[in-house]
Amino acid sequence: DVSCRRLGEGLVQPGGSLRLSCTVSGYTSTPYALGWFRQAPGKEREFVGGIAWTGGFTKYADSVKGRITISRDTAKSTLYLQMDDLKSEDTAVYYCAAQMRWGRVEVKDYLYEHWGQGTLVTVSS
Numbered sequence: 001d002v003s004c005r006r007l008g009e010g011l012v013q014p015g016g017s018l019r020l021s022c023t024v025s026g027y028t029s030t031p032y033a034l035g036w037f038r039q040a041p042g043k044e045r046e047f048v049g050g051i052a053w054t055g056g057f058t059k060y061a062d063s064v065k066g067r068i069t070i071s072r073d074t075a076k077s078t079l080y081l082q083m084d085d086l087k088s089e090d091t092a093v094y095y096c097a098a099q100m101r102w103g104r105v106e107v108k109d110y111l112y113e114h115w116g117q118g119t120l121v122t123v124s125s
Contacts, residue, residue, distance in 0.1 A: 011122045016086050022079040022096030022116055030054065031098040033105045034079045035112055036070065038092035038121075047107040050099070051079065059105040064090075086123045093118040
């Protein structure tokens with residue numbers, strides 16, 4: 001099971017910050033990676049960033065690089081997405097997903113097998 005939670009208010013002013021968390025439980029095998037995706041109104045779901053669960057290697061989309069940090073607490077089976085300097089174009093439903101196949105952190109959503117329910121982040125003044 002993948003469960004996504006927003007830490008803080010879902011409505012954020014431009015330039016503000018927000019943190020999302022995601023817990024992973026109930027799997028007999030360890031995911032290779034956990035990823036964050038988002039889907040803005042009228043747009044396709046896109047990769048935001050991901051982290052290799054064991055090694056901690058991270059990969060970020062160019063559109064958010066420098067403004068987000070992905071981390072994980074393996075003891076708590078929790079993934080975090082810290083977003084800073086938020087922009088209106090960051091408004092979207094954010095999803096956490098687990099990639100079970102080993103190799104590298106994937107950017108294609110169809111390569112992630114398990115998904116959280118999504119949480120809305122609105123950036124507006």
